[in-house]
Amino acid sequence: MQQPELAQLQAWFLTAMSCPGGAAQGTTLAQQHFGLAPEQVLTQPQRLSIYADGYVLRLLDCLQAEFPVLRKTMGAELFDFFARAYIWRHPSRSSTLYDLGAGFADFLAASQPRDHDAAGNAVLQFPIDLARLERARGEAGRAPGLETRAQPSMPDGYAGVDALFGDPGLLQLPACTRLLALSFPVRAFWEQAQGASAELLPPQPAAGQSFVAIARNRYRISMHALERWQFHFLQSASVAATLQQCALQAANATSLPIDQVLADAMLWLPVAMAAGMVGRVDQQENEKKADLHRPFRESGRS
């Protein structure tokens, strides 16, 4: 009898170990798909359960580490139920486990019943918001930040009198800043719940739109409650923009007078920059990069 190819064996093994329901169902499914009985593939097929159980436990362990407050809030049993379903429904296709939890909040949103509470929020909206917050914190912790940039570009380089009356130039969010528009004020809840035991969690807050910026400064993650105009102001700086452009965008989005937004922004911007929420575009650095990529004929040297 001809030996199965490596690709066939590995497809059989993966099917058997990653099937919802464990190794017993997995081997049945693998046999149906590939025409290979467990004894044809493995000398100790009953031990495949070590790989099948380990597959789920290992990834569950990672999701538990990434969403600790969510797990405490939902309860371990309910969290693990959804996490297992997520692992089976959305198997990892990445070489890094940092990508594993990227779709978990959306999965929770898609998994919940269609019922809504009196305020029109989805029943599980609070856990979904918590999932988005914890995922964003993890991303903010790993993305490139401002720590390694030259001193003049550090967030606290725009302060004092200059901050009030000077032109900050082009503004841009650092890659590590995350902005969230949520249906519950989860920021304060998360901060209280993080250090609390599952039995002593703070009460779930009432529903209410909230805006949060997650920032990193000197490798420390901080979370900031934003007013609606501040959220739109920062959102405008996801690409390099002037203070005026950001303010105009925020005014349009909130129907506030542009003068009021500009005045408030002038006062608030130094705080936002010191916290690392937004930074100044380093013009010299950008010009150097542009020079490197500019075709020779456009550089004026031809």
Next chain:
Amino acid sequence: MHAASKLAASRLGLPNLGLGVGLRHPHFQHILEHGPQVDWFEIISENFIDNHGYARHVLDTVAAQVPIVMHGVSMSIGSSAPLDMAYLHKLRALAGELRPAWISDHLCWTGAASLNSHDLLPMPLDESSLRHVASRVSQVQDFLGRPLILENPSSYVEFAQSSMREWEFLGRLAQQTGCGLLLDVNNVHVSAHNHGFDAVHYIEQLPHAHIVQIHLAGPTDCGEVLIDTHDAPVPEAVWRLYALAQQLTGGVSALLEWDASIPPYPQLLAELAKARAAEQGVFADAPVLPGTGPALSTPLGFYLEASHAAA
């Protein structure tokens, strides 16, 4: 061959770094305050690919003090899927920044058809697999511009079509490709128990000049099988294999892995210090501990535990 020239030809010419531990987040603060207190650190390469945060800052700080080795879990050198060139580009870029003493991964596959199990899965050990893996090791070595160091995994099943033992497969792979070996003596102990072979014979049969590094860890006794849990002290049987490996190789770098229920740094260092005693023939008498719940091989949760910790 004179002893001195024999030693010079060993380890593929790579240095004996001494005794090290895995760089793990729970120990960052202690290490920054008190210094490494080890000869070298091993990092999980994937933890630092696309990671520009505090962990990278700590790594850069300690890399200025002691040598670093990059140990990966995602190369999937035995997979039937094409090599993941995006991953290899990132791995090479990280190596360019960190200048590690070497880069290692496992004789295993982690996935196929775009699905990643994030487990270190066993290979069918036959001539066809050997040709397949040898070809890929050569491609990776050409791409990285350095020898790849491959670790023997723990395994719980064997493929029915395997026609050779793991030590033969690894030995021939090393001879054919010039790759190095990372001999995990705990994995030898675990697999020997699980498959009924002689762990001492396994180590004696390897090409010792290709062994660049040794791994130490503690497994869990789950009855019929031992599971490679990396969550316990190194048992006496593993210390004895360690002493044998050090004797046969003439001395190579050794590293203690502890990836779940991670102890405080001083306790980790105390466990590592037992290696010196073992090299003198004095073996700590720790048994393999029985499991008290579901035992997880290749724990990776520590990968993400830093997400919400303060810098």
